[in-house]
Amino acid sequence: KNEVEQSPQNLTAQEGEFITINCSYSVGISALHWLQQHPGGGIVSLFMLSSGKKKHGRLIATINIQEKHSSLHITASHPRDSAVYICAVRPSGFGNEKLTFGTGTRLTIIP
Amino acid sequence: IAGITQAPTSQILAAGRRMTLRCTQDMRHNAMYWYRQDLGLGLRLIHYSNTAGTTGKGEVPDGYSVSRANTDDFPLTLASAVPSQTSVYFCASSGTRNTEAFFGQGTRLTVV
Numbered sequence: 773k774n775e776v777e778q779s780p781q782n783l784t785a786q787e788g789e790f791i792t793i794n795c796s797y798s799v800g801i802s803a804l805h806w807l808q809q810h811p812g813g814g815i816v817s818l819f820m821l822s823s824g825k826k827k828h829g830r831l832i833a834t835i836n837i838q839e840k841h842s843s844l845h846i847t848a849s850h851p852r853d854s855a856v857y858i859c860a861v862r863p864s865g866f867g868n869e870k871l872t873f874g875t876g877t878r879l880t881i882i883p
Numbered sequence: 884i885a886g887i888t889q890a891p892t893s894q895i896l897a898a899g900r901r902m903t904l905r906c907t908q909d910m911r912h913n914a915m916y917w918y919r920q921d922l923g924l925g926l927r928l929i930h931y932s933n934t935a936g937t938t939g940k941g942e943v944p945d946g947y948s949v950s951r952a953n954t955d956d957f958p959l960t961l962a963s964a965v966p967s968q969t970s971v972y973f974c975a976s977s978g979t980r981n982t983e984a985f986f987g988q989g990t991r992l993t994v995v
Binding site (some may be wrong): 814866876 | 924939979980982985986990
């Protein structure tokens with residue numbers, strides 16, 4: 773079993789829909805990262821969080837440390853949101869050299 | 884340069900050849916990392932450096948070497964490329980080992 777599991781693996785939705793991507797992990801962590809990767813493109817950091825909730829524009833990330841679970845939400849989705857979203861965790865006591873990545877959720881938003 | 888830059892963006896390499904992937908950042912970040920991304924496996928750490936002059940092995944270091952002569956540059960060298968090193972390589976940096984990481988655009992390497 774991978775230390776970081778994302779669901780769903782693939783998600784297709786209509787423009788305007790509310791999107792939720794989930795990340796579950798099995799180790800104690802000091803931080804969790806959400807990353808975005810466009811097709812053929814680089815990787816962009818969206819959020820780094822260790823508790824509660826963060827919001828940036830139409831993106832919201834939440835984390836429940838006790839349940840070892842995080843969600844990434846996209847409100848009023850748009851075709852430009854189509855990308856792979858990657859969750860990564862930093863185990864407690866370590867730095868980014870120990871980041872463990874999920875395999876990503878491929879999101880497609882249809883106009 | 885703004886942020887973190889990798890070169891080349893793509894390369895086809897004959898097996899057995901030596902290749903260096905370049906990574907440069909202008910954010911004065913102390914920590915730098917090299918990852919490979921393979922389908923179905925996610926990103927895996929090859930080598931890292933927490934500060935200039937120091938390096939460490941990641942999850943999949945075999946066949947790769949790195950150096951960190953200064954803060955800005957973190958080259959990754961394949962001494963004798965093999966087809967299993969065909970992958971997309973990402974360089975990343977962070978201010979310290981515990982802060983947000985910034986990624987380069989990636990280098991697509993094909994070893995034939």
